[in-house]
Amino acid sequence: MNNKIWLSSPHMGGSEQQFVKEAFDSNWVAPLGPNVNGLEQDLENYLGNQSHVGALSSGTAAIHLGLILLGVQAGDEVICQSMTFSASANPILYLGATPVFIDSENETWNLCPIALEEATLDRIAKGKKPKAIIAVHLYGVPYQIDAVREVADKYGIPILEDSAEALGSSYKGQKCGTFGAIGVLSFNGNKIITTSGGGAIVTETKALKDRAVFYATQSRDDAPHYQHSEIGYNYRMSNICAGIGRGQMEVLDEHVTLRRKMNTFYVDLFAAIDSVSVFTVPNDDYFANYWLSAIVVAPNSSDTTNRETLRLAFEAANIECRPLWKPMHLQPVFEKYPYYGSNVAETLFENGLCLPSGSNLTDEERERIAIVVQNFFISA
Numbered sequence: 386m387n388n389k390i391w392l393s394s395p396h397m398g399g400s401e402q403q404f405v406k407e408a409f410d411s412n413w414v415a416p417l418g419p420n421v422n423g424l425e426q427d428l429e430n431y432l433g434n435q436s437h438v439g440a441l442s443s444g445t446a447a448i449h450l451g452l453i454l455l456g457v458q459a460g461d462e463v464i465c466q467s468m469t470f471s472a473s474a475n476p477i478l479y480l481g482a483t484p485v486f487i488d489s490e491n492e493t494w495n496l497c498p499i500a501l502e503e504a505t506l507d508r509i510a511k512g513k514k515p516k517a518i519i520a521v522h523l524y525g526v527p528y529q530i531d532a533v534r535e536v537a538d539k540y541g542i543p544i545l546e547d548s549a550e551a552l553g554s555s556y557k558g559q560k561c562g563t564f565g566a567i568g569v570l571s572f573n574g575n576k577i578i579t580t581s582g583g584g585a586i587v588t589e590t591k592a593l594k595d596r597a598v599f600y601a602t603q604s605r606d607d608a609p610h611y612q613h614s615e616i617g618y619n620y621r622m623s624n625i626c627a628g629i630g631r632g633q634m635e636v637l638d639e640h641v642t643l644r645r646k647m648n649t650f651y652v653d654l655f656a657a658i659d660s661v662s663v664f665t666v667p668n669d670d671y672f673a674n675y676w677l678s679a680i681v682v683a684p685n686s687s688d689t690t691n692r693e694t695l696r697l698a699f700e701a702a703n704i705e706c707r708p709l710w711k712p713m714h715l716q717p718v719f720e721k722y723p724y725y726g727s728n729v730a731e732t733l734f735e736n737g738l739c740l741p742s743g744s745n746l747t748d749e750e751r752e753r754i755a756i757v758v759q760n761f762f763i764s765a
């Protein structure tokens with residue numbers, strides 16, 4: 386059997402172990418230290434826009450603390466893109482707040498501005514203005530930044546920008562992660578760069594970053610003993626993990642280039658196959674890191690080609706592919722919460738497939754992928 390081709394696997398640059406070694410040599414084996422500070426600095430330089438970055442234990446932790454910073458409390462409502470990974474929505478429930486899910490639009494597969502406004506007006510009419518809007522750049526493709534921001538500004542609701550999949554993406558030249566009142570990054574093992582597990586919160590002011598770090602380190606008041614006036618969390622990033630992150634920052638742009646090349650590979654591969662469209666940006670305002678390349682397979686009633694039969698053909702060749710994120714409003718754990726929109730996200734989920742997208746895939750692996758596709762559509 387051939388080796389497994391993964392959807393997205395860790396890809397080390399080379400100097401990660403040196404940074405980790407320095408942490409051991411200086412005994413900074415703790416959730417603070419020079420690598421944590423260094424990674425934050427690297428990210429601030431990379432994102433630009435005078436952003437401030439706090440390194441945390443996960444992207445999920447960053448969303449949780451972001452919602453706290455935006456004042457979300459039990460009983461509040463928070464708007465959230467339905468088509469996303471569950472980590473976008475879970476922290477709403479951690480806080481005892483209620484998620485209100487919104488459909489996608491067809492261009493970027495992200496938050497639909499029309500359904501967003503409809504939902505906002507309806508929630509206000511029902512007596513509760515949503516406290517925040519969680520917008521996601523799925524697979525590294527920026528959401529409709531201007532249109533979403535227009536609705537958010539019109540009703541005075543802050544955006545929590547879930548940029549977990551979009552480090553290296555940008556819109557009109559500005560880096561993703563810097564558009565929301567709060568931005569979120571993830572360095573989980575499958576993301577474009579990894580710290581094995583980790584994340585970061587991006588804020589517009591140093592005061593807000595300090596506040597996030599305060600919550601992330603058990604909300605210790607300024608006193609010689611341990612004193613607490615607020616509930617705290619243990620969400621800071623380890624200095625060991627941050628060392629991996631510093632090494633990964635050196636190869637981030639290279640990873641973006643390689644992931645984008647994988648997307649081009651798929652555009653070429655499926656060019657002659659009418660029933661498949663590769664997910665790409667709508668116009669030049671958008672620059673995607675293409676963290677994952679995704680396709681939509683039009684189901685054909687006259688033969689057996691569809692998303693699922695294609696997925697199984699890849700699986701039989703030991704190639705990992707995965708359906709798109711199952712929308713949150715269709716998830717058993719979330720289906721009782723309000724939902725606005727039609728069936729855009731649902732249809733994408735039914736027909737969409739994520740393909741191997743790693744920056745470390747080889748020519749030989751691309752060849753194996755191409756052969757599966759050719760055999761599948763020729764024999765069908």
Ligand SMILES: *Cc1c(COP(=O)(O)O)cnc(C)c1O
Nearest residue numbers: 443444445470472473549571573
């Ligand atoms: C990965 C991911 C997260 C969560 O990040 P973790 O670091 O795994 O906690 C949140 N939102 C989206 C859209 C993600 O893809």
